[in-house]
Amino acid sequence: MRGPFRMPAVERGERVRWLADFGRRFMVFVDVEEEFDWAAPFTRSDYTTTAIRALPAAHRRFADAGVALTLMVDAPMAADPQAVAILRNVAGDGRSTIGAQLHGWVTPPFEEAVGVRNSYAGNLPPALEAAKIDHLTHALAEAFGKPPIAFRSGRYGLGPSTLGMLAARGYRIDSSVRAYHDYSDRHGPDFAAIGPAAFVRDGMLELPLSTAFIGAARSQGPWIYPKLARLPLVLGGMARSGMMSRIALTPEGMPVAAVIAAIDALLAGGEQLLVFSFHSPSLVPGHTPYVRDARDLSAFWEWWEMILDHLAERRVVAASLADVLTSPDRRPAGADRTGAG
Template sequence: MEKRYKTPDNTVNLIISIDVEEDMPDWKAQDQTTVRNIAGISRLQDLFDEYGIKPTYLLTSPIAEDKDSVSVFLPILKSNRCEIGSHLHPWTTPPVNAAEKDKLMLPSNLDERILREKLINLTGSIRDSFGMAPVSYRAGRFGFNKSSALILRDLGYMVDTSITPLRSWENINGPNFLYDRIEPHFLNEKYGDDSLSELVEVPVSIALTKNLTGLLKRLYLTLPKVTRIRGLLSKDYLNIIDMIWLYPVLYTAEEMTRLSDILVGRGNRVLNMFFHSNEIKVGESIYHKTERDIAGFYDKLKYYFDYIFSRYRVQSRTLKEYRNYFIGERT
């Protein structure tokens, strides 16, 4: 098949960024925090090893503070088969109050002092458990803002992957990323603060199936959800335009390969897939209720990996590795 991408070195960078978090069977904070889903990591890592993929595991506090969980990730880290980063859930990261737990509060809605304290504690927990400070981050529920970026800068972080282009979270009092850039960039370009010129944003891979620009794009993104995402204009109805995420839980293998071809065809050199660790074990999220569901999820990953590795010249990189590559391109 003809390769449609336009890259100087013919390389497509594959990033797998996984939110490694506590069990959330009904997508709510549990009275008693458990981390049973970590039992599924070994099988997942075996699949990554088969393809030579180095994932980035972004850990919440309950994972970083659980000795059994740490014992799963530590050998993978020590053998240079993954990166360990951080993922902030305010409702499980000390100091915790009842309101954060009840509302599953977004980090971007926290008082700046509390946000800083939580990020310090999360970063410290990972450092204590793994002997290294994390440098990659994703905000829980994508609750990211300038205050978060400035605190990450102060704590020595190098990469964020919280931004979801073409998507607003205002319905849950979160940030609006509708018009954010799809390609990686320095965060000073978003926030106009030169002190963020070393902090790289690697957005989750999302795209429209038609390359709308200007007014047409703005009109589409502001349409009611019933019309837009999985609505009247989607493949399920009129088949005019869709929005696809590189998220194997909610999208088919065919949709994800289509998304990847679209992004690479438009000159993007990065494919950033994300999902949650509790989605790889039966009953620990709102998805995948049976072992058959889990088997289907793995089949989907294999189909996708087989496709992109055969179609493109793919280089798997962790978030930190990609950040170094990204900066190296510009020096």
Template sequence: MGEILKLAITIDVEEEGLFGGAYPRSGATVSNVALLEKLEWLTRDFDLPLTLLVDHAVASSGACATVLRHWKDDLGAEIGVHLHPWNTPPFGDGDPLDSTAMPPELLSAKLGNVLEAVEACVGGRPRSFRMGRWDFSESVRRAVLASGLLVDASVAPLKHTPAGTTWFNAPAEPFWLDEEHSVLEVPLTVLPIVPAFGRLAVNMGKSVTRRFSSFGALGIQPVWFPAWSMRQAVRLHAHRHGEVLNLFFHSSELLPGASPHFPTEQSVRNFLEKLRTFVVWLKRYVVVKGRTLSGLRQDMESR
């Protein structure tokens, strides 16, 4: 194969509790963050830098600072931000809320607080962002554009999200969020098997869009898709002249029992082996260049 693909590995680094629906405003456990060490081989063996998108609970934990600084200083990772509005101060009446129901000034204040917390934790102003629960509404887009952030990775194509179907048929390749090219969007790599299927699904309503990824899409997300789909997604993306891949999962998925997908130590090992097998295959199939989210923006600006 002659194609060159750029691969961003973007990890939501957050407290335990996502899959149990129990996010305390304080005292959250973050023991999974230390398990990021299980991913060092991605950088050491395959020259793939990670983008770690860190939420307020993790950034506020002194124990996590050493881990994150190691990734930043020794392994070349980018440290960005991940907003969980339900446990990021300041708190308003009725938290947690979907972003569409949240006053814009409260949303902006939460985003500002997580930016400051991550900056204090690792040094350097974060430049990349992902919204929790893929809740990338218009109010979040506006807050991101006003924040000084340079890259967003909140768009999950072909996924029904709290923001509805606004981004359901978003392209798989990076695109600018505004005409001024101030923020680059790097969506997850999820592709419709047939492009028209995505548009048809939106017209058919929620009952179809909620299930679409199970029958109408391919993706490289190792928790969401089987190994064969990951490989087919790469082949299809290359065939459609795509240049960028964005692979994602949660740090808590490295902790046995912290997610329903990986209840045991063996299931976590199987997941990591699935990820390694995919990376080995990818390196053989195409020329792969590892990129952080900010690195992808630099590539866009240098064109």
């Protein structure tokens, strides 16, 4: 049994250079998935798919604000005719897009033991991970009329072979990396060396979930945080004192004031693409730890209103998946951007 996958740091030549007219953009990814008990052991069958009924109203809110959604759909949702019909309508807005999200424990073939380690698909034998990707890709192509080109491994479960597998199957974008996060203490991948910038590796455009360090010591975050990762009391004290916090761009568990500070830190650091994400079951109270009741759901939408207002003030414009695919500058890093390169 191999150890956790540790993704190597991004090299200068891998980092994406955006075209001059790209400006500053943001994307919203939605993990469209089944509802299950997040505190219970993993299971292949104990889930429901009812929260999808809240997606059309949520989509209208985002569409009215000019925001395209990238909908990362997993196998149980692709197998639910009602969910497929709802998702077809949402993706029919001309800007939102269907992508793939792999929850390995509920995606055939079922050859592995169900448990925490195997919930990260990148830990599976490569042939089994590839077979699950193939099943999911085929299911989505059947459901929506064309194969997806954007992929996310559930639980950020990227493995050493995943990107190459995806490129070989026609995928173009992966979003399985959570910048500056290390899940190796629970058998998951280690992304501590990966920052928020988009990069190209193994033929795939990688769009990490945007994360920033905020606070007085934020500039030291990328190297201090990994050293203190096993000392939660120390990290909690640093956050409470305002010295340093690690903030991801998600309404789930991240206070709006901290996310606004993270947005500003990312923009100040030169990031041109901000990547947000949330889970579709959070649209209905009681399905995730982040939206437990009606008050939490109201706070969820207040969070988005404040964030979208702040992005508008900072002139950060919503981008669709198609916008992002057509905007990287394909010349090597260091090429003359005003000449032939």
